[in-house]
Amino acid sequence: MKYEAVIGLEVHAQMLTDTKIFCGCSTKFGSEPNTQTCPVCIGMPGVLPVLNKKTLEFTIKTGLAMNCNIPSYSRFARKNYFYPDLPKGYQISQYELPICEYGYVEIVKDVDTIYVLNDGETKKIGITRIHMEEDAGKNIHESASSARGGGSGGGNYSFVDLNRAGVPLMEIVSEPDIRSPDEAVEYMKKLRTILRYLGVCDGNMEQGSLRCDANVSVKPAGQKEFGVKTEVKNLNSFKFVGKALDYEIRRQIKVLEDGGKVVQETRLWDSERGITESMRIKEEAHDYRYFPEPDLVPIVVDQRWLDEIRASLPELPDIKRKRFVSEYGLPEHDADLLTSEKSTAEFFEEAVKQGAHPKNTSNWIMTGVFNYLKEHDKKEISETLLKPIHLVNLSKLVETAEVSGTMAKTTILYEIFDTGKMPEEIVKEKGLVQISDTGEIEKAVDDVIAKHPKEFERFRAGEEKLIGFFVGQVMKMTRGKANPQMVNELLKKKLS
């Protein structure tokens, strides 16, 4: 039987604020345990939360960028459960009245799993809600032997680090609109791009600033009602999102094919073994006893403030992509890649504005620059010595045929990364100027023909593909500096 998967994602994004959501403590990552805490985030008796307005602004920004409705009235709620890293015994979150509702993001639609073949066709993934909440702390488990102060009785100890307790999070909940692991990854990437464009989250999945849980079910293809879902947790990279979902979908199908029933449960992705494992079944599920948080007044979003936030939004990736196609005549694929990071798009545009050739610049970024970043384990162009002006000047050299395109995207570009020198300087130093002098090229052509009489005869006898051999020989003789087009023309003339 054929099956269809139904996937919804719950994404937690850590907000890039300097201070925590309900107190003034720093959110800096990686400090000594419990050094970024105060009575409020430790949950001392008698303390009260006070909302950090920046977190509200960031969440509203995100909601607007994801086409959400921002209700004028919203509330915090308490989610009650016991855990040592949760100092108050409840997490302040939102439940009945979230700050953003009913939005969507567009992703490239997955048909037949090879989405690039379907370049350009998009699909809307509904956003059910986006809400604000506080993060919990961290339990650090250590055995008695390694525990400071030792341990008696052979029991194990855990330490609690509350530096992260109270760090602001956004939870972005999607509709069950996703139909394949690839779409799930596309959706995650799109969220990450938008969050980074807005500067509200750094999108770092490895460090946990972007986390993902997935609700997955399968159903016979064409059937309307959804199957029983499982929740898969611990998906901390794009790769694992894809792999874990693929595993879970296949597991569920196998269960059904074997005549069994999928059990509603929470499952944990084990990336080492590449499987999902049952964590708790529905009967063991927590009853969080949500109720409105009485220590915080309801949030009333003033229309003027909302308008101000809307006006402050940057150009978003979808719009920028479309503009790059129409304004610079780039193919969809180029525009998509260039706009996936705001800094890349801005670099491109800066170069083009100063006179660089759009398509050449796009090629250099997508191949030369991206390869270099990958090879050198860097994330952004700003981490290299390359500046937009380099590509402007490089563009001029190619357009005036002073250097060949090949020369530009290999030797020269790499030299810029290493030294930061201007292209024309590099050309001069390395003697890379293209030979466009007819006399000089003609001499080289004559020499090559004289050296290869046999090939010359075969060519004259009709073996036309040998033209490539001759071009190669001429380029070799001129150490790549001859203008390839002129070589071609001259050869054709001589050989015929």
Place this chain on the structure above:
Amino acid sequence: MELYRQTISELRDLLDRKEVSVKDIVSSIYQRIDAVEEKVKAFVTITEDKALKMAEDAQKKLDSTEKQSSKSLLGIPISIKDNMCTKGIRTTCSSKILYNFIPPYESTVTSRLIEQGYVLIGKTNLDEFAMGSSTENSGFHVTRNPWDLERAPGGSSGGSAAAVASDECIAALGSDTGGSIRQPASLCGVVGLKPTYGRVSRYGLVAFASSLDQIGPITKNVRDAAILMNIISGHDPFDSTSAPLPVPDFTAVIGSDIKGIRIGIPREYFIEGMDKEIDTSIKDAIRKLESLGAIPVEVSLPHTGYAVATYYVLATSEASSNLARYDGVKYGLRAEGKDLIDTYMNSRAQGFGAEVKRRIMLGTYALSSGYYEAYYRKAQQVRTLIKKDFEDVFKVVDVIVTPTSPTSAFNIGEKTADPLQMYLSDIFTISVNLAGVPGISIPCGFTSNNLPIGLQLIGKHFDEESILKLASAYEQATDWHRRRPLL
């Protein structure tokens, strides 16, 4: 002169005229405590060393400046209910689970008292986590009513009320969630004011029911209540539920004319079976107010009958969540078990008393999935109706007048076996918290066996001035507040 018998304003005069020193006053208070505390047991912690240091500082400030207008409590001995955090001084909520808790921060109200130069006498006893109406639920000891040591002082601010009534301090702060300031003030014959919800910062008040809790003064007369209100009121950036409203000078209304003030007498508060002596005293008090120029109007608060039930759903729901932090992990009592869950259970089983456990269970039940709609949400809806009752009545009258408590002080142990009877002792005070309006209890008579009776005056939101004005007019026309228990 017995300095411990004085009021804030009387001592202020004596100090400013340099007739007495701060040390004289503080010594007098501790001598009084030495004499009577063994009988009353109002305190959980007596802070004599700290008080002497604060007294010294206060005296220095007093000597170094002429004008003290901005330091109205300089050298005045005050005690604080032990559910308000005092930096470096044990704050227990009268619970074993916090028997060793020393706060690293100061509550907003006590910070404001410190700014005014007060002297902290001690931390007073309460029903554990302010859950109770007799102070018998303290995890440490029972406080006795200074008027009859066999009787309860009321609660939960029973320690503060008993300390003021027995002259073990000049004034005190209490907290009121369903009557916890007004009911013990009534049973101990002193003045107790619960401000409008949002008038006083709750930062540093250990939460029982966050949407109902409010800190207020317990004093020997109405003027002192106004003096303390001037200091503790006003917006606090650390409490988002505190109102960003200007604070009037509450002492300005003391002694002013009450002619033409319309007082509402709600028929639901004068029911069959109410204690005859109390009924008579309240009716006498209303006649007294009328003779002073107030105009009585019969009114109705139709949802009064639902108040106690509504309160015990909402307050316990919030409490079940507020008390989750006492898990033995970070501070307070930890009773180790074989694993984490066991440690949680042991710590909470040993740390909490029976009433606290009962309320945590009630609240947990009311919030549970499947019951939330029937209990918590329904109670919220009824709360809205109760609030509306008050809004409607306040369109017609300026102040509502009722008894504070249906009975005078009851015997220790009399109601502990029957929680429902205990809950009903707050029947006249609970609606005020649900509506969020201010209420004050003032002495208005005595029973035949010499137990105080309290009159409750209820005002509009953020109109503490009207109830203070009425209370002071009544006080000046009567002598009830001058009577002191013989100890």
